[in-house]
Amino acid sequence: MxxxxxxxxxxxxxxxxxxxxxxxxxxxxxxxxxxxxxxxxxxxxxxxxxxxxxxxxxxxxxxxxxxxxxxxxxxxxxxxxxxxxxxxxxxxxxxxxxxxxxxxxxxxxxxxxxxxxxxxxxxxxxxxxxxxxxxxxxxxxxxxxxxxxxxxxxxxxxxxxxQPAIGAAAFTPVLRRGSKGEAVRHLQELLTGQGHVLGKVDGDFGERTDAAVRILQKLEQLKPDGIVGKQTWAALNKGQ
CATH class of the missing domain: 3.40.80.10 (Peptidoglycan recognition protein-like)
Structure with a gap:
């Protein structure tokens, strides 16, 4: 096949x-x-x-x-x-x-x-x-x-x-607080997998997801603005 x-x-x-x-x-x-x-x-x-x-x-x-x-x-x-x-x-x-x-x-x-x-x-x-x-x-x-x-x-x-995502750089939808859907769900799964405590993985980019993203950005020496763009996706996918 x-x-x-x-x-x-x-x-x-x-x-x-x-x-x-x-x-x-x-x-x-x-x-x-x-x-x-x-x-x-x-x-x-x-x-x-x-x-x-x-x-x-x-x-x-x-x-x-x-x-x-x-x-x-x-x-x-x-x-x-x-x-x-x-x-x-x-x-x-x-x-x-x-x-x-x-x-x-x-x-x-x-x-x-x-x-x-x-x-x-x-x-x-x-x-x-x-x-x-x-x-x-x-x-x-x-x-x-x-x-x-x-x-x-x-x-x-x-x-x-x-398995790790192939061509992860292509999967870079811009997400921020208020975003919803499967892309947010995937983001939350990656954050949870890296030890960030979010509670329920629900596809809703709320306060706890925003806080976890900012912590990740600080750790990776990125601008801690809570906006998930290409650099933040790259940090999330690193080591996957």
Whole structure:
């Protein structure tokens, strides 16, 4: 296997026959993993119509399709998550499950090998039909840059594999007090891993996270302004 492409079904709860035919694995909003109709080995070329999971236009060969069964009734602009948004549990299961797949099939975690459907066109240069999955995660106010969101997912997958983030310099969203979402959650996990006491890792950049960031910045002889930019990310990722 050469890679894994991450999707959402844009459907409601419950795997439909079409969804089972389209993806190798599906993860429900309750965290349940459902194998699709086709095993990952069905993606090995030559591909014959109806005998593999056709999850991504012109990019199915040797690539596993994993979908979050969610986001039915969602809309990109103006954004609404709809009645079936991705859940935190679902996201946690995705991260650990994809980590296991990467280990099983010896797939390295890079931007070109583990990526969302929304990243396929900008990263691999394979034209898609306006796909925006996965560019929104729980805690985000609106969809973000697909590659930046993908970097967040890859960082979590690598952490689940017990490996340092590859190309950590690319994962440098500017965060400050009041920021929310998965990037903040990742920041808090790194701070906690370095011994800073934050309490709950909740994706909310509040007073305790701000204080921990300033302490880290002082220790690293950076400007203690509480703003997490490239230099602070580099300090956080040092030794990971």
């Amino acid at each position: 050469d890679g894994i492409i991450l999707h959402w079904t844009a459907g409601a709860d419950g795997v439909t026959p079409h969804e089972a035919d389209s993806y190798n694995f599906l993860i429900g909003r309750d965290g349940t993993i459902t194998p699709g109709k086709h095993a990952p080995e069905a993606q090995i070329p030559p591909l014959r119509k109806g005998s593999y999971a056709a999850h991504t236009l012109n990019a199915n060969g040797n690539r596993i399709g994993v979908a979050l069964d969610a986001m039915g009734d969602a809309n990109e602009r103006p954004f609404r998550a709809g009645r079936f948004p991705i859940t935190e549990l679902q996201l946690d299961v995705l991260v650990t499950f994809v980590a296991d797949l990467c280990l099983k099939y010896r797939i390295p975690v890079t931007r070109r090998t583990v990526l969302s459907h929304a990243e396929v066109e900008p990263t691999l240069g394979i034209k898609q039909n306006g796909k925006w999955d996965i560019s929104w995660l729980p805690g985000m106010d609106a969809p973000g840059d697909p590659v930046a969101v993908g970097d967040q997912l890859r960082a979590r997958i690598l952490a689940a594999m017990g």
